[in-house]
Amino acid sequence: MQETRALLESSKYFYIIISDMNGNYSYVNQHYADEFAYIHENFVGEPYYITMHEDDRKTCEEVSLKCFANPGQLFPAVIRKHDGKGGYLYTQWEYQAMFDEENMPQGIFCLGYNITQFVADRQNLEGxxxxxxxxxxxxxxxxxxxxxxxxxxxxxxxxxxxxxxxxxxxxxxxxxxxxxxxxxxxxxxxxxxxxxxxxxxxxxx
Missing domain, CATH: 1.10.287 (Helix Hairpins)
Structure with a gap:
């Protein structure tokens, strides 16, 4: 995860966020910070859910539990994020639980990207x-x-x-x-x- 974080720190396409065991942001990469700056100027220490649709908090909780129950595995989630215009962006994520050297849980590592256009195209196709x-x-x-x-x-x-x-x-x-x-x-x-x-x-x- 450290290698992934270092590699994508300056990515223009991928988001990286880490939440601690209290459900607060402990790290976000620059792309995430820039993309959702209208929500908060500094996410570190803020609750993870301030960027998302209220109904998707349950999805995050369920996926996080799977991560801690299955160390080392990735689990997907689609999360709607506030777009600052009264609507939502669709984002695709993969979650993985983080543990310290003594195998104690430390938080959740999340890698994601914007799939809003894909979702719109799919909805148009289905229509x-x-x-x-x-x-x-x-x-x-x-x-x-x-x-x-x-x-x-x-x-x-x-x-x-x-x-x-x-x-x-x-x-x-x-x-x-x-x-x-x-x-x-x-x-x-x-x-x-x-x-x-x-x-x-x-x-x-």
Whole structure:
């Protein structure tokens, strides 16, 4: 940990913080100090939770307990930090328990970085996927309705018109029947094309 701390002391991307057994900051690297300077000008001695969303304190406590129960292991945590504008930054961390030479617990070493853009991109992607799924469901419903609920009555109209046209002696009525059959046939063809296009688009996606 000392090597990591020395290596990343001046990092522009990674945060390093160390909290003592009282839950107060005992060390922060410059990047962390600069990033959250609007919260406090000197974090050392301040409670670890002053930068974070209230609900994420429980996450920190749970991960810290895992660290002390499993010395030498790293445990991840995503923590929301105040952004100074009424919102939050998302940060990804790895925690590891610190022990002295006599194996007594000394605190928690935390290495983290900002994942706000990643979280935003993922949320946008999930939103797009959800929209696509809803659209696909709607298209399936439309396809079913057009294929079954519309074409079935159209078929009946075609059949009844054909029967009426053949049985009628009234020339004017027969012409009307033929016009109905022609219009119904065109409508049936249009519905068929719509259903086929929906099926084709869903297969491509």
């Amino acid at each position: 797009a996927i959800d929209k696509i799924e809803k659209t696909a469901t709607l298209l399936t419903q439309i396809s079913f309705q057009q294929s079954h609920l519309i074409r079935a009555p159209l078929t009946n109209i075609l059949s009844l018109s054909a029967i009426l046209e053949k049985r009628s002696d009234d020339e004017q009525l027969r012409k009307i029947c033929l016009m109905i059959m022609e219009s119904a046939t065109k409508l049936d063809l249009t519905v068929r094309e719509i259903v086929e296009n929906i099926g084709h688009n869903q297969a491509e996606s």
